[in-house]
Amino acid sequence: MKSCHRRHHRFTTALAVGLSVFCAAALALAAPASAAEPGDDAKRAARAVDRAEAILEHATATARNAARRLAAATAALPEAQRKVATNRGIVAAASAQAATARRKADTARVSYTAIAGRFERAQERVDEARDRVDQIAAASYMGGNFATLNMLVGARGPQDAMDRLGLVEQVMQKQQEHVDQFMGARRTARTEQDRAGLAKRVAEEAEREATDKLAVARRAQAAAQRARATVVKLAQSRRSALVVARSQRAAVLAEYEAAKAEEARIQDALRDWDDRNGGGGEYVGGNLLMPVHGWKSSSFGNRYDPYYRVWQLHAGTDFAAGGGTPIHAAAGGRVVQAGWNGGYGNYTCISHGKRGGRSFSTCYGHQSKILVHDGEYVRRGEVIGRVGTTGASTGYHLHFETRFDGVPKNPLDYLPGCLC
Numbered sequence: 403m404k405s406c407h408r409r410h411h412r413f414t415t416a417l418a419v420g421l422s423v424f425c426a427a428a429l430a431l432a433a434p435a436s437a438a439e440p441g442d443d444a445k446r447a448a449r450a451v452d453r454a455e456a457i458l459e460h461a462t463a464t465a466r467n468a469a470r471r472l473a474a475a476t477a478a479l480p481e482a483q484r485k486v487a488t489n490r491g492i493v494a495a496a497s498a499q500a501a502t503a504r505r506k507a508d509t510a511r512v513s514y515t516a517i518a519g520r521f522e523r524a525q526e527r528v529d530e531a532r533d534r535v536d537q538i539a540a541a542s543y544m545g546g547n548f549a550t551l552n553m554l555v556g557a558r559g560p561q562d563a564m565d566r567l568g569l570v571e572q573v574m575q576k577q578q579e580h581v582d583q584f585m586g587a588r589r590t591a592r593t594e595q596d597r598a599g600l601a602k603r604v605a606e607e608a609e610r611e612a613t614d615k616l617a618v619a620r621r622a623q624a625a626a627q628r629a630r631a632t633v634v635k636l637a638q639s640r641r642s643a644l645v646v647a648r649s650q651r652a653a654v655l656a657e658y659e660a661a662k663a664e665e666a667r668i669q670d671a672l673r674d675w676d677d678r679n680g681g682g683g684e685y686v687g688g689n690l691l692m693p694v695h696g697w698k699s700s701s702f703g704n705r706y707d708p709y710y711r712v713w714q715l716h717a718g719t720d721f722a723a724g725g726g727t728p729i730h731a732a733a734g735g736r737v738v739q740a741g742w743n744g745g746y747g748n749y750t751c752i753s754h755g756k757r758g759g760r761s762f763s764t765c766y767g768h769q770s771k772i773l774v775h776d777g778e779y780v781r782r783g784e785v786i787g788r789v790g791t792t793g794a795s796t797g798y799h800l801h802f803e804t805r806f807d808g809v810p811k812n813p814l815d816y817l818p819g820c821l822c
Contacts, residue, residue, distance in 0.1 A: 492626070664746070690818075691730060698722075769789065
C-alpha cells in the first residue's frame with residue numbers, strides 16, 4: 403500500500419511540474435488577448451485580483467498584497483495600452499481636422515476681404531451716382547425746367563425749334579442715364595453687401611470650427627498624455643510588485659509546504675478517528691444541506707500559482723457571506739475535531755458515517771467562532787459556528803469540504819444543485 407502511495411505521489415509530482423510549465427507558457431501566450439475586451443478594464447482587474455487572492459490563500463500577507471497589485475496592473479495594462487493607441491489616433495484625426503478647418507477659415511477670410519472690397523467700390527459708385535442725381539434734382543428745383551421751356555420758346559423758326567428740342571432730349575436722356583446708373587449702382591451695392599454679409603458669416607463659422615477642432619485636438623492630446631502616464635504607472639507597479647513577489651518566494655513556498663503537511667495531518671486525523679470509532683453507521687441523509695446562506699466565491703480543485711509556479715489543491719468550495727453569518731451542519735453526525743487548524747483558522751469536522759463503503763465527513767474552515775466541541779453529536783441544520791476570516795483567508799467566507807476516508811472531494815457533487 404505504501405509503495406503504491408509513493409508511486410502515485412511521484413506521478414502527481416511529475417504531472418504538476420509538466421502542467422506548471424504548460425500553464426506558464428499558456429499564460430504568456432494568452433496575456434495579450436485581454437486587449438480585445440475594451441471598456442471593462444476595471445471589472446477585468448477586479449476579477450484578476452479575486453483570482454490572485456484565491457490562489458494565494460496560503461501565501462504570506464506581503465506576497466498576497468504584491469500579487470493583488472501585480473494582478474490588477476497586469477489585467478488593466480492592455481486596456482490602458484489600447485487607450486494610448488486610440489487617443490493617438492484621435493489626436494492625429496483631430497489635428498488633421500483642425501488644420502483643414504484652419505485652411506477653410508483662411509480661405510473664407512480671404513474671400514470675405516475680396517468681397518468686402520468690391521462692396522466698398524460699389525458703394526463709392528453709388529455715392530458718385532447719387533451726387534449726379536442730386537445735382538439734377540437741385541437743378542429742377544431751382545427752375546431748370548423753365549429754362550428749357552424758355553429755350554424752346556425763344557426759337558427763331560421751326561428748324562431752330564427742332565434743333566433746340568433735340569438738345570433738350572439729349573439733356574433729358576443724359577439725366578435719365580444718370581438716374582439709371584444710380585439705380586444700377588445701388589442694386590450692385592446691395593448685391594455685394596449681401597455677398598459680403600454671407601462671406602463674413604462663412605468666415606466666422608469657419609473660424610469657430612477651426613477653434614473647436616483645435617480644442618478637440620488639445621483635449622485629445624491631454625487624454626493621450628494621461629493614458630500614457632497610466633501605462634507608465636501600471637508598468638512601474640508591475641515591476642515593483644514582481645520585485646516584492648520574488649523576494650517572498652522562499653517564504654511562500656514554505657507556506658505551501660506547511661499547507662500540504664496540514665492537509666496530510668487532517669487526512670490522518672480523520673482516518674485515525676474512523677479506525678478508533680469504527681466509522682459509524684451507513685449515511686442515509688441524501689443530499690447535504692447548504693451550510694450557509696451565501697454565494698459561491700471559489701471552487702474545489704487544483705490551482706496553479708503563476709507567481710511562484712506551484713500547484714496546490716483547494717480542498718473545498720468557498721461560500722462568501724457576511725461576518726458572523728450562522729454556519730449549519732450539512733448533515734447529522736459526530737464532531738471529530740473543533741479548534742484551530744493553521745491556515746484553516748477555526749476548523750470543524752463532522753463524521754456522518756459510511757457512504758459508498760467509505761467514511762464520509764464534512765469540514766468547515768475560517769470560522770469566527772466555533773459553537774460545538776469534540777465528540778458532540780449535532781443534528782442536520784444545527785448552528786455549529788459563525789462565518790469569519792481566520793487563518794489563511796482574504797475575506798469573510800466559509801470554506802466547506804466533503805471528505806471520504808479523509809480525502810477531499812468536490813462538495814458541489816453532494817450539495818443541492820441550486821446551492822440554496
